[in-house]
Amino acid sequence: xxxxxxxxxxxxxxxxxxxxxxxxxxxxxxxxxxxxxxxxxxxxxxxxxxxxxxxxxxxxxxxxxxxxxxxxxxxxxxxxxxxxxxxxxxxxxxxxxxxxxxxxxxxxxxxxxxxxxxxxxxxxxxxxxxxx
Numbered sequence: 001x002x003x004x005x006x007x008x009x010x011x012x013x014x015x016x017x018x019x020x021x022x023x024x025x026x027x028x029x030x031x032x033x034x035x036x037x038x039x040x041x042x043x044x045x046x047x048x049x050x051x052x053x054x055x056x057x058x059x060x061x062x063x064x065x066x067x068x069x070x071x072x073x074x075x076x077x078x079x080x081x082x083x084x085x086x087x088x089x090x091x092x093x094x095x096x097x098x099x100x101x102x103x104x105x106x107x108x109x110x111x112x113x114x115x116x117x118x119x120x121x122x123x124x125x126x127x128x129x130x131x132x
Contacts, residue, residue, distance in 0.1 A: 004019065005018060005019045009119040009121040010045075011116070011117070011119050012046060013047075014108065016043075017040070017041045018038055019038065020036055020038045020123050020124070022036050022126070023035045024127075026092075034095050035092060035093070035094045036092060040089055040090075040091070040120070041088045042081060042118075043086040044083055046083060049082050049110070050110050051109050052079050052081070052087070052106050053078055054070065054071065054072055054106070055069075055070065055074055055104060055107075056068070056069070056104050056105050057069040057102055057104035059093060059102050061095050061096060061097040061099075062095070062097030074091070074106075077089075095125060098126070099124070103120055103123070104120040105119055105120055106118045
């Protein structure tokens with residue numbers, strides 16, 4: 001997996017960074033299946049602890065077909081992130097095309113009881129070109 005993060009978005013002093021990797025060992029292009037892992041780092045640059053409550057993703061495949069995914073937390077957790085701290089997780093996305101994109105948002109709550117949305121930057125899913 002690449003060590004460097006690519007796209008990032010900042011909302012209310014919360015920074016979301018993304019690194020994505022194509023996983024050839026989990027992909028089967030001859031069966032129309034491509035798979036990527038994405039590493040997300042959420043950094044709390046605010047003065048109060050925040051908790052991630054829910055996530056919402058829009059996944060677009062190479063044909064432009066969109067799929068929405070919503071749910072509680074991430075990877076089975078609703079992490080509390082202290083001021084100056086960060087939370088990392090890795091998840092995956094299969095597609096039926098060799099390219100696509102993802103973007104979304106997290107619903108968070110601050111120690112002050114206020115809920116707010118944090119943007120997840122759009123990132124591209126692209127399989128390496130395969131020699132014919």
